[in-house]
Each structure stands twice: as C-alpha cells, then as structure tokens.
Amino acid sequence: MNEHFPHADGLRYLNHAAVAPWPRRSAKAVSAFAAENARLGARDYPQWLRTEQRLRERLARLLGAQGTADIALVKNTSEALSFVAFGLDWRPGDQIVISDEEFPSNRVVWEALRPRGVEVIQVSLKGHDPEADLLAACGSRTRLMAISAVQYASGLRLDLQRLGEGCERQGVLLCIDAIQQLGALPFDVRQNRCAFAMADGHKWMLGPEGLGVFYCRSDLRERLELHEYGWHMLENAGDYDRQEWKPARTARRFECGSPNMLGAVALEASLSLLEEVSIAEVERSLAQRIEQLHQGLSAVPGLRLLSPTEPARRSGILSFSLDGWDNGTLFGRLKDEQIVCAQRGGGIRFSPHFYTPAQVIEDSVAIVRRLARER
Incomplete structure (x- = not known):
C-alpha cells in the first residue's frame, strides 16, 4: 500500500x-483537473458531472443507502447537522438525547435550539452499557437521538444497530455523526435504522476538506424545512427560464448552489481506492x-x-x-x-x-x- x-x-x-x-491517485486527479481547467475551462463540464455522479454512487454504497436519491453533497458535517436541527418542526418541551463526549459540532447545534424550548439531555457513556443508558434517557418527549458512531476523543465505538432498533421502538429519530467511522469501519444506514447520517470526507475517507455527505431517509426529506435556496436545489435545475419552481424530490434539495467540483474529483478518487481494497x-x-x-x-x-x-x-x-x-x-x-x-x-x-x-x-x-x- x-x-x-x-x-x-x-x-x-x-x-x-x-x-x-x-492517496497518490487523488493528488494526481486534482492535478489533472487543474491542468484541464487551465487549458479548456469548463468545455468538458459534462465529464465533470459524470465524476460527481460516480462519487454519489460510491457514497451511497459506502453508507448502505438505497440509492443516490438519498445522498446530498454538503460542505461538512456541521452543515448537515444544521439541516436537521433547523429543519425539524420542534415544539416547546421536545427533547434531544446526546452523549457527554460529543465533538462540539454534535452538541452546539442542538443547544442552539434552546430558545425554541427544546431540551438537550446529555448521557454519560462511562457506564458498562452505554446503549442501554442512551435508550433509557429517551422518554415520551424525546424526538431525536443524536450520537457519534465513534467518539472523537476516546474512540469508543457504539452498537448502532442496537440504538437504531431501540429508537425505532420508541418512535425516536436517530441521527448519526459518522465522521469517525465512515471509511474506516462498515456502516449501514438501513441496518442501523438511521433517519439521518453525515460525515466529512477529510478523515477516514482520505479526501479533501470542504466536502461531505448527508444521508436523509426518503420519507423524511420533505419534513425538513429548507433554509437555503438556489438554482441547484430545484427539481428542474438547469432550466433557467422556468418561472415556477419546487425543491428537488431527491436529497439534492439540500444542495443550494454550485457544486464543489474540485473536491468531488479528489474524494471520488480516494473512495475508488477504498472500494478496491x-x-x-x-x-x-x-x-x-x-x-x-x-x-x-x-x-x-x-x-x-x-x-x-x-x-x-x-x-x-x-x-x-x-x-x-x-x-x-x-x-x-x-x-x-x-x-x-x-x-x-x-x-x-x-x-x-x-x-x-x-x-x-x-x-x-x-x-x-x-x-x-x-x-
């Protein structure tokens, strides 16, 4: 290797x-992309779109998603978490369960909902059965459990399938910050009953900063209120003269503007290596x-x-x-x-x-x- x-x-x-x-192949891909852009500009943009599509397909496979319709390309994990936090229709008294070891991205975004009357419950992971402790903290007012698949400091790996099954039984949505697992360990959004999952590409996926993935279960896409709008998130993106518009039916509805093509070239190359291995x-x-x-x-x-x-x-x-x-x-x-x-x-x-x-x-x-x- x-x-x-x-x-x-x-x-x-x-x-x-x-x-x-x-990886070497990612550096070469970026270098070739830059050279092509310098010589030809966007003459071959359709080819860039094919690379981006391959990236979506690789990410769908890596996540165990049903297909690319469930996959959005985002700037980072924090952006995807914000889509969930400020997209759901919270009511005063609603509760969110997290752990006491979360990276700030998976804590601050939920605490920012306190002005809406949302309560954040932190659960210690130091017990002998952290999954049981997390599920026990879910009550009748719990709407969401937001947890990292792997804790960033200790490296503690949680049993996501057990959490997913427990949340499903209690009617709680499960949101997984998968940044410390995706690309290093197997991950399956359907097996784990994930409502939402997200990760950056610059850690275990061996890609660049500035490009990540957001999985949103298909039945939940339209339940998330949108706060970013632009040409790229429209159902008829590319039809610039159309006056009537609506958000895309797929997870592309979370991609408001022009894509990060340079990042897509790098991450697609990196994931190609992970798939080969x-x-x-x-x-x-x-x-x-x-x-x-x-x-x-x-x-x-x-x-x-x-x-x-x-x-x-x-x-x-x-x-x-x-x-x-x-x-x-x-x-x-x-x-x-x-x-x-x-x-x-x-x-x-x-x-x-x-x-x-x-x-x-x-x-x-x-x-x-x-x-x-x-x-």
Whole structure:
C-alpha cells in the first residue's frame, strides 16, 4: 500500500481522525483537473458531472443507502447537522438525547435550539452499557437521538444497530455523526435504522476538506424545512427560464448552489481506492494496527490507555496519557519526532489507517517508551 501514499521520509502519520493525507491517485486527479481547467475551462463540464455522479454512487454504497436519491453533497458535517436541527418542526418541551463526549459540532447545534424550548439531555457513556443508558434517557418527549458512531476523543465505538432498533421502538429519530467511522469501519444506514447520517470526507475517507455527505431517509426529506435556496436545489435545475419552481424530490434539495467540483474529483478518487481494497479489508487491517498499538503502548511504564480495550468497542482511535508529562508538552515532543497525532480529551490521540506501515507503529511506540523513561 505504500505506493498509494507518498509520505515524506521519516513521517509517522497517526492523525486520520483529524485530517488525512490524500492517496497518490487523488493528488494526481486534482492535478489533472487543474491542468484541464487551465487549458479548456469548463468545455468538458459534462465529464465533470459524470465524476460527481460516480462519487454519489460510491457514497451511497459506502453508507448502505438505497440509492443516490438519498445522498446530498454538503460542505461538512456541521452543515448537515444544521439541516436537521433547523429543519425539524420542534415544539416547546421536545427533547434531544446526546452523549457527554460529543465533538462540539454534535452538541452546539442542538443547544442552539434552546430558545425554541427544546431540551438537550446529555448521557454519560462511562457506564458498562452505554446503549442501554442512551435508550433509557429517551422518554415520551424525546424526538431525536443524536450520537457519534465513534467518539472523537476516546474512540469508543457504539452498537448502532442496537440504538437504531431501540429508537425505532420508541418512535425516536436517530441521527448519526459518522465522521469517525465512515471509511474506516462498515456502516449501514438501513441496518442501523438511521433517519439521518453525515460525515466529512477529510478523515477516514482520505479526501479533501470542504466536502461531505448527508444521508436523509426518503420519507423524511420533505419534513425538513429548507433554509437555503438556489438554482441547484430545484427539481428542474438547469432550466433557467422556468418561472415556477419546487425543491428537488431527491436529497439534492439540500444542495443550494454550485457544486464543489474540485473536491468531488479528489474524494471520488480516494473512495475508488477504498472500494478496491474493500471496507471489510480496511476494517481488518485497521484492527491489526490498533492491536499492535494497544499491545505496544500497554507495555510502556506509566502509560494509561484512555480508549476501550474490548475489540467490539474499538475503532481507529487509541488515546493515552503518560505519567509525569503534561499533554501539551508531550504532544510537542512527539511532533519533534515526526509523529503526526492530536491532543484530545485529556490525552494524546493516535489514529492510524489500514495502510499505515507496521514499522511506523513500532517506531512510534518506541519513541513513547523512550519519552516515558525521561520522567
């Protein structure tokens, strides 16, 4: 796999939960697109649209959606969450259940509904059965559960099918922030009974920032009030002389204006690689790398793992803290050693991907072990 990822010599990239490097094919695709644009402008725009259509098809398969009609291309996860939050017809007293470990995007957007009388209930995920705790928090006034498939700091992976089935029984809509799972682990909106799901392309999908996906179940599309309007979201987009208009019947109704073609070229190329490898193989290979990290870091004196140890709870994230080290100082030292990682949730977060060389993980563990001896 190294031929697909031309990293700089000595770089130890363990930061896919933040921003991933592009595969070589994506960089080439963007370069070719730029060169073509410089020479020909938009002469071959129909070809660009075919690339965008392939992207929609790949995303539908990755999400397990019924088809591309359920898929909207959005700027980012936060935009898609806002479509849901400010699209549903909230009533005073309605409740939303979230966890107490959510990334701000999946917390602030719901808290912004408080002026409408909507109550946000935060549930701790520290119990022995977080799914049961989340479902137990749903009462007669609960309209929505908004939860991350994988928690961004700890890497805790939730049983989405169990949550989906529980929400369905209680008449609660399930909204999944899938940014830390999509592209790393299998995901299926229908199996998980998702009402809505969203993710950015720049993490585990190995794409650029500025382009993400929004899944909206077909029976819910027209229930979301629209707040963005433009030529692209119309049923008859392209018929510029038509005076009568209505929103598109498909999820394109959430795409108000001109598409991000440059981003589409990059993300389509990245997803083509993931499809060639297969998500099943990505999951297997990533699990091997997380196990290698787990075994290596567990043996470091004074190191405390902050991520789940049970295989069913693991994701592509492993976080830890080190006795005697301030996290900020430790993060700086790791950066000096060419380890690209993140400081999150009271610790250091490592996040390899399926292609990460075993030597990178071995060297990174050795560096952490050496730093542990310094204190």
